[in-house]
Structure formats: structure tokens, C-alpha cells
Amino acid sequence: MKPIAPGTVIFHRHRGYGVITAVNLMTGWISARFGNEMRTLDLNLSTDEVQHADGEAILFRRTPPDPMPHARLMAMVRELHKAGYQRLYLYSWPKPSGLHWRWHLFTGPRNWMERPWREGWYGSGAEYNCNPVMGWGDAPGETTEELASTLAQFDPTGLAQALGRDEDHAAWFDMVCEALLPDYTFSLGWDKQDGRIPEALPVIPVRRGVPEYSGPALPWPPGWTKLLGSAHLASTTATVLPKPAKSSKDKPDTVK
Structure with a gap:
């Protein structure tokens, strides 16, 4: 699974391309900014169908990232x-x-x-x-x-x-x-x-x-x-x- 961190480029089918500004690996909630929008949007990786920029699905519920290194x-x-x-x-x-x-x-x-x-x-x-x-x-x-x-x-x-x-x-x-x-x-x-x-x-x-x-x-x-x-x-x-x-x-x- 590709890393999910601040700065990761993502794609949302209703918003287009955006950049993660904050992430919580324990809960799967992220904040992201799309286009030239001033406000960030809170999304949940388990339900909001967020993908990586290349189209790879982020299957947070099935294969969550390690919360500890x-x-x-x-x-x-x-x-x-x-x-x-x-x-x-x-x-x-x-x-x-x-x-x-x-x-x-x-x-x-x-x-x-x-x-x-x-x-x-x-x-x-x-x-x-x-x-x-x-x-x-x-x-x-x-x-x-x-x-x-x-x-x-x-x-x-x-x-x-x-x-x-x-x-x-x-x-x-x-x-x-x-x-x-x-x-x-x-x-x-x-x-x-x-x-x-x-x-x-x-x-x-x-x-x-x-x-x-x-x-x-x-x-x-x-x-x-x-x-x-x-x-x-x-x-x-x-x-x-x-x-x-x-x-x-x-x-x-x-x-x-």
C-alpha cells in the first residue's frame, strides 16, 4: 500500500485532484484541499472512495497502514x-x-x-x-x-x-x-x-x-x-x- 501522509496527491470522483493536508492513521480521517478552494474538506478513507492520483484505490478498511513504525x-x-x-x-x-x-x-x-x-x-x-x-x-x-x-x-x-x-x-x-x-x-x-x-x-x-x-x-x-x-x-x-x-x-x- 502506498503511503498516506500530508502532501500525498489524491483523487475524488466528485472533487477531482487534491492534496492531503492532515491525516490520522488510527481513524482514517483526512483533511484535503482540492483545486483553488480555500477551505479543506474532511474525508474518511473507509467510506468516501478516495483514490491515489494514479487511480489506485485506498483500501483503508481492508489493508490499513501501520499506525506504528x-x-x-x-x-x-x-x-x-x-x-x-x-x-x-x-x-x-x-x-x-x-x-x-x-x-x-x-x-x-x-x-x-x-x-x-x-x-x-x-x-x-x-x-x-x-x-x-x-x-x-x-x-x-x-x-x-x-x-x-x-x-x-x-x-x-x-x-x-x-x-x-x-x-x-x-x-x-x-x-x-x-x-x-x-x-x-x-x-x-x-x-x-x-x-x-x-x-x-x-x-x-x-x-x-x-x-x-x-x-x-x-x-x-x-x-x-x-x-x-x-x-x-x-x-x-x-x-x-x-x-x-x-x-x-x-x-x-x-x-x-
Whole structure:
């Protein structure tokens, strides 16, 4: 399915060609401007027979786009591991509803509690649902190879810090990707109100209509069992994204 994002050109049989100005991937509602009209028109992709500019139907109800990018991020990290960037890590804590989730890429030492934050290397559902990009200059719908290339161009200094070997984590991550992609992702966050921390890695589908995961139980990352007693790691609410950085990406990392 082609990407649906602000700037996508569409066709409506009663309005003609238009451009999407706003989108919500959770509900399927979009705002679009047609011709020289000043006001935007609200449309629902499930019922209003909106098409792409080339005539391809947008079957939002049958094949909705992924409301979270975690599977795409996993595939990109996996490829970068194969290229020698094994010190690149994905801290992922989505929610089953798809409404509240976070992701964070970091490099260097594998320290889950004190992860370095770099501009463009983290995101949230509130942003992605309205504009399905990662935030490092990528375009909607980029392939795994394109995402990796765009990240390297956006922050070569940051990606260079991922060069190196972490074979234990790379092997674990490859095993998890093999079991979960392309329909599922994992979560490293856990709310106390959900009960005890499970023995196996929590698995969550990345889109609606995907059956519950029935594959083998997956282990937590290497060294994670030593941290399971930490409230900081056990609770998704304890991890908060930093405020947007005012400085350029070339300045030193700030550690949370």
C-alpha cells in the first residue's frame, strides 16, 4: 500500500485532484484541499472512495497502514547490524491499543537505563499517526535500505558510534526479528498496573486485523534479567521523551 501522509496527491470522483493536508492513521480521517478552494474538506478513507492520483484505490478498511513504525525500525536495525553497526539498539515500548507508544534508537554502550538521546532518534504515536515519518529527514513509505541511508546522511556522527561488535545482542535481535516481522513488534516497557512482569518478551501486533501472536516464547534481551526489578525499566510511564533540542545534532549527546 502506498503511503498516506500530508502532501500525498489524491483523487475524488466528485472533487477531482487534491492534496492531503492532515491525516490520522488510527481513524482514517483526512483533511484535503482540492483545486483553488480555500477551505479543506474532511474525508474518511473507509467510506468516501478516495483514490491515489494514479487511480489506485485506498483500501483503508481492508489493508490499513501501520499506525506504528516499530516493524520498519526493527528491519532497519537488523540490516545495520549485518553491516557492522551492532552497537545500535532499539528501546521499544508500544501499547497494544496503538494509541500510546514510544521508540528510541541509541548507540554506544548497551546501557538501557542511561540511554543517550539524539535529535531525530526517537518518536511517539502522537507524531507518527499524523505524519508517518521517523523524523530524520525520511519520506513516508521509505524501504529498509532507504531508511538506513537517510539516517546515515542525517546524523553520520551518531551512526558512527554504532560501529562495533555486540554479538550477543545482535544474535538476540536477529532471532526476534525472524520470529516477529513483518506483523509484530516487541515491548521492553511494562506498567505495574498490568501485573507481574512476564517471563517472556511481550509481543504486540503493528496493525489491526493481525491475529494474536502464537509463535515461540521469546527471551528478554541479554542482561535484561538483572534489570527486571528496576521500576524505571518496568514502567512505561517512567520513561519520558526529552524536550526538542534547541542545539544542532552535531553537539554532544545529553544523557537522560
